[in-house]
Amino acid sequence: INFYESETWRLNADGTTTKLELPLKSSINALVAGQLVVTTDQDWTAPSGQQFKTGDVIAWDLQAWLADPKAPARLVIRPGEREAVEGINATRNKLVVALYENVRGSVYVYNPADWSRTRLDLPQNVSVGVGSASEQDDKIFVSVTGYLNPSSLYLADAATGAVDLTKALPDKFDASGMRVDQFEARSTDGTMIPYFVVHKDAMAMDGSNPTLLYGYGGFQSSLLPGYSPTVGKLWLERGGVYVIANTRGGGEFGPKWHQAAQQENRQRAHEDFQAVAQDLITRGITSQPHLGVMGGSQGGLFMGAMLTQRPDLINAAVIQVPLFDMLRFHKLLAGASWIGEYGDPDIPEQRAWIEQYSPYQKLAAGQPYPEVFIHTSTKDDRVHPGHARKAAARMEALGYPVLFYENTDGGHAAGANLRETARRIALEYTYLTRRLMDQPAQR
Template sequence: MRLPSLAVSLLSVPFALLSAPAIAEGMTAPQYPETRRGDVVETIFGEAIADPYRWLEDDVRNNPEVADWVERQNAVTDAYLAQLPMRDWFRQRIGEVFDFARYSVPVRAGNRYFYTHNTGLQNQSPLYVREGLTGEPRLLIDPNAWAADGATALDAWVPSPDGSKLLYSVQDGGSDWRILRVLDVATGAQIGGDVRWAKFTDLAWVGEEGFLYSRFPEPEEGQDFQALNFNQAVYFHRIGTDQAADELVFATPDYPERNHTAGVTHGSGWAIITSSIGTDARYEVHAIDLAARAERGWQARPLVTGFDNMWGVIDAVGGRLFVLTNKDAPLYRVLTIDLDAADPQWTPLVAEMDQPIDGASLVGDRLVLTYLRDASSAVRVFTLDGTPAGEVELAGIGSAGGFTGEPGNPETFYSFTSYNRPPTIYRLDLASGERSIFAEPQLAFDPDSLVVEQRFYSSKDGTRVPMFIMRRRDLAEAGVAMPTLLYGYGGFDVSLTPGFSASRIAWVEAGGAYVVANIRGGGEYGKAWHDGGRRANKQNVFDDFIAAGEFLIAEGITPAGGLAIQGGSNGGLLVGAVINQRPDLFAAGNAQVGVMDMLRFDRWTAGRYWVDDYGYPEREEDWRILRAYSPLHNISAGVDYPAILVTTADTDDRVVPGHSFKYAAALQAAGLGERPQLIRVETRAGHGSGKPTDKAIAEAADVMAFLGHWSGLEEAAASSGEDVE
C-alpha cells in the first residue's frame, strides 16, 4: 500500500547585459486596466489594514465584475506577451523537447500490467494494459476523448487485486474535486455509476467487492471552489451499487477539522485509516481487521493516537505491519508491530541513519527504502529482519521513485530522472538482482551537452544550503556568466529533488543557467530542515533564497541584472516576499498560483490546513509574523521593481486565484518603475495537476519568454548567432 497522501549553437564569449529600457526598445508598454478600489479597512491587533481589492476574492464564475476584470487583464497581458521576441521560439522548442514517448511506472495485478503511455504531445496520458509483461499493449482509457479542450484528466488509478477491474479518478478543469469510476478491464465498460465529492483521497480495494475512499459533504451550490473543507470521512463503495448506499467507515464529527484517508495492505488483511489535522506529518492511525468485518463491521482499532509524529504504513505480511515513522528519529526509521499478538508492541527494524528516508515499499521479501543524499536519491535494500542487503545502483544525481510491488513477488519497477534526463523506467528483480529497461525516452536533445552539478552556499545566518545548477557544458567550462533562472519552494516538508522540465531545457539551450535552491522549509534534511523554515522561522526561507541569488552573482554564474526567479504555490509566496525585500537583486520574477494574502489564507478551501507551516492569522503573535512578510501587504510603492508575471488559473481551488488577483492589482497600483507587472489567468485549469499539454506548453513559453526578455536571455542567444525570433 502507499504511504499516506496528505501532503518543471555555441556561445564563446560572455554577453553584455543591456539596461532595462534598451531591452524593452521597440515594445509597447502595457496600459493596465482600471481596477476598482473598495473602502474596506479593518483594525487588526491595533493596526488599520486596508483591503481595497477584497471584491476580487469572489469566484470568477459567480461574479461578473471579477470575470470582466480577468478578461481585461488577460487582454493586456496577451498583447504584451505577443511582442516578446522569444515567445514563438520557446513554444516551438519546448514542444520539440517534450515530444517523446513517456511512460508511468507499471503496476501489476494478477497477470496484468497497467501503465500510462503518452506518445509525446497528447494532452492527457492514456492508460494501457498488457496481458503478461511481454503482451501486446491494449488501450484501456483515453482521457483525450473526455473534453474538447483536453482539460479533463485521468488522475489516480488502482487495479483490483486480480486485475479484473480498475478504479480510477477523474479531474475536471484542474480542480481538486475527483469523480471516481470503475471499469471492467476485459471489456472496458464502466461498472456502476459515478462516485462524487471525493477530494484529497487515496483509493484502496477491499478484495474484489468494493473500495475505500475519502469524501467531503457536498458543498452548498456555488461554493464548491471556495468553501472551507471540513468533515472528511472514509466510505466503502460496493461495486455496482449507488453512492447513496455507501457505508460510512470512519469519521470524527466531533472533530470536523480532522482528515482521514484509507489504505489496504496487500492480501486485503487490514484496512489502515490515517488521520491528520493540517499539512504536518503528524498522524493518528487505526487498523480494521477485514477478516472480521462480517462479525465486527468497520470496527477501527487505534494503533497510534495523539497527532505527535509521522506514521506511514508500508505494508504487511500476515499480521506483521511494517511502518515508517519519525518518532524518536527525526530522519525516520522503520518499526514493525504484530497485530495478531495478544499484546502488540512496536519493534525497531531499520534504525535512523544520517540521511532522511523519502520513500518505502515492501517487495517480495525485501524492504526498499529511498533516502535523500543532499537532495538526491539513494536506494537501499533490507531483508525483512532489518539486515542491509545492498543498494540499487542509480545513474548519478537524480530522483528515483516507484518501486511498486507486493510481498511474495520480487518484481518491481522504478523510474529515474534528473534535470537533464527525462524518466527512464526500469524493471528490477530483487531476488536475482537482474535489471532491465522497461521504457527509455528517445530525445530531441543531447543530455550530455548539459551538465548538472551541486554546490553549497552559506545563508545569512551561516547555514549551509545546497543548490543544483544546470548549464550548457561548453558555457560552464568556459566560465561564462549567463542569465539565470532560480527556482525555489521552501515549505511544507517538500523536498526539491532533480526532475526533468522541457521548458528549463529550452532555457539552458538558449544560453541560460537553471538553478534550484534547496532552501529551508523543505524536507531535504529531515524535520530540523522543515522546522527551520516555517512559522516564526519563515524569514529563513527568504534569507536562504536571497543568499542563493547573491552567491550566483558572486561566483560569476550569473551577471548582476541577469537573475530571474520562479516559484509556485508556497513558492509563489516566496517570489512575492523576496521581491518585496530585495527588489534590486532580481531582474524578473514569476509568481505561480501563489499564497499572497497571508492575513486571510485560511478562509478558503484547503487554506485552513496551512496553519502548520504559516501559523494562525487570528493569533497576534502569528499575525505579526505573517504581516511582516505577506507579499500583498509589503509592496514598496514608488520603488523600482523587477518585471513580474503573476500566473494563476480560474479553477484553482487549492490556492484560490483571489490571492493572485489582489496581488496583481496592488502591484499595478503601486507605481513600481518601468518594468511591467502583469497577470496571466488560465481558463479551465487549476493548481497545476491535470493541465493539458498544449496549455502547459503555451504557459511555459509565455513565462520563459517574459523572464528571458528581462534577464538578458535574448541577447545571450543572439550573440551566439541563434535565431530565436
C-alpha cells in the same frame, strides 16, 4: 486530526476498533515478513520506553505488537543530517527504500531478518522512486530521472540485486555538452543550503549567464532532480542556466528540514532562497541584470518574499498561482488547511510572525522592483486567484509595471489542456528571454 497529524485505528474481526499506539505524525509504510514498518515524523517515546527520532523508520513484529503494545520495535533506518527517505515499498520478502543522500537518489534493499541492506546498481546523481512491487516474488519497478536524463523504468530483483532497463522516454532536448553541478550557499543563520546548477560546459564565470532560479520550500515537498523538456528546449539549449534551490521547508533532508521553516520560522526558507541567489552572483555564475526567479503556489509566496525583501538581486520574477496576502490566506478556498504550515493569522502572536513577511502588505513605493510576470487561473480551486489579482493591482497602484495573465480554465495548474499550458509556458519564457537575455540592463 489536522494537516499533519492523524490517528490510526485497527478494525477488529468482531467489528470493534482499537486505537494503535503510533505517533500522531507517522506513516505506516509496509508489511513485510510479518514486520510492520512505520516512519515517524516526530521525536517519540514508544510504549516500550524506546526513544525514536524524527525521520526514523522502525518495525515491529506485527502479531507480537498487537498482543502487547509495549513490545519492542527495531530501528530500520535513522537518516543522517543530509539524508531523507523519499519512498518505501515491499516485495514478498524484502523492504525497498528510496533514500536520498545530499539530494541524490539511491535505492537500498533491506532484509527483514536482520535489517541489513544492499544498494541497487543504478545511475548516479538522479532522482529515484520505488514503484509497483510483486507480492509473489521480489520483483519491483524502480524509476530513475535526472536533469539531463529522461525518465527511465527499471525492473529490479530485490532478492538478487539484478537490475534491467525496461523502458526509457526519448530525449526531448539536446543535452550534449551540458552538466549538472551542486553547490551550497550559507543562509542567514549559517545553515548550508544545497542547490543544483544545470548548464553548458562552456559556462563563463563572469556574471554574464542568463540564469533562472527555481524554488518552492514548503509542505515537506522535495525538489529532486528531474527531466524537464520545457526547461531544456526553451532555456538550456539557448544558453540559459537553470538553478534549483533545496531550501528548508522542503523535505530534502527529512521532516526536520521541513519543520525548521514552519510556523514562526517561515522566514528562514525565504532567507535560504535569497542566500542561493546571492551565492550565484558571488560565484560569478550570474549577476543581477541576468538573474530571474520562478515559483508557484507556495513557491509564489517565495517569489513575493524575494521581490519585497531582496529586489536588488533580481531582474525578473515569474510568480505563478501565488499565495501573496498571508493575512487572509486562511479565509480563501483550501487555505484553512494550511494553518499547520504557516500559523493562524487570527491569533495575534501568530499574526505577528506572518505579517513580517506577507508580500502583499510589504509592497511599497520607491523600490527597485523589476517588471514582474504574475499569472493565475479563474478556476483555481486551491489558491484563490484573488492573491494574484491583488498583487498585480497593488503594484500597479504603486506605479510599477506589471505583466498579468489569468487563464479562465485549468485550476491550480493554470492550464486545462496542453494547448493552454503551452501558451502559458511560452509567455513565461518569452518574458524571461526579454528580461535576462535580450535586454539584460532593463529593470
